[in-house]
Amino acid sequence: MAVTDWEPATEAEAAMRDALRANDQELYFRILARTDLLLPVSAEALAGQVPMGWGTWTTGGRTHVLAFTSPAALRACLGGSPAPSRRSAYADLAAEWPNHEWWLAVNPGPVAVGGEVEEPPPVELDPGALGLLDDRLVEVV
DSSP: OOGGGOOOOSHHHHHHHHHHHTTOHHHHHHHHHTSEEEEEOOHHHHTTSSOOOOOEEEETTEEEEEEBSSHHHHHHHTTTOOOOEEEEEHHHHHHTOSOTTOEEEESOSOEEETTEEEOOOOOEEOGGGGGGTTTSOOOOO
8 A cells, every 4th residue: 555545544543643633632642542553573473483572663863663553554654565563552562661762653654644645743752651641741742
């Protein structure tokens, strides 16, 4: 699937998109905190042949754990290629966070909304904010 073909695949994605468009960061992160995420892993890890590990991306000197809100978002953000992944509740991800210096990147990359490619601000969570989403505002940086 081309990036320009991306449409929200779930009600949560549509609500998160609408919250970002309305600059309602608090609502965005409340929805995220209640959303299961897909975490990319290797095929070998999914088959139990190697440890599960973490799909990461490093930019600007920061390492990010990649997380996606649906299989469609994962494909769109990774250039249309299907990728093995594991499902994790947000609370479980926060509880098993692998490195306190790593950030969380949710659906990184450009997405198309209404046929036009938009480059939203990256949605990144600093490590200290991971367990606070239910109660606190986390800013889009």
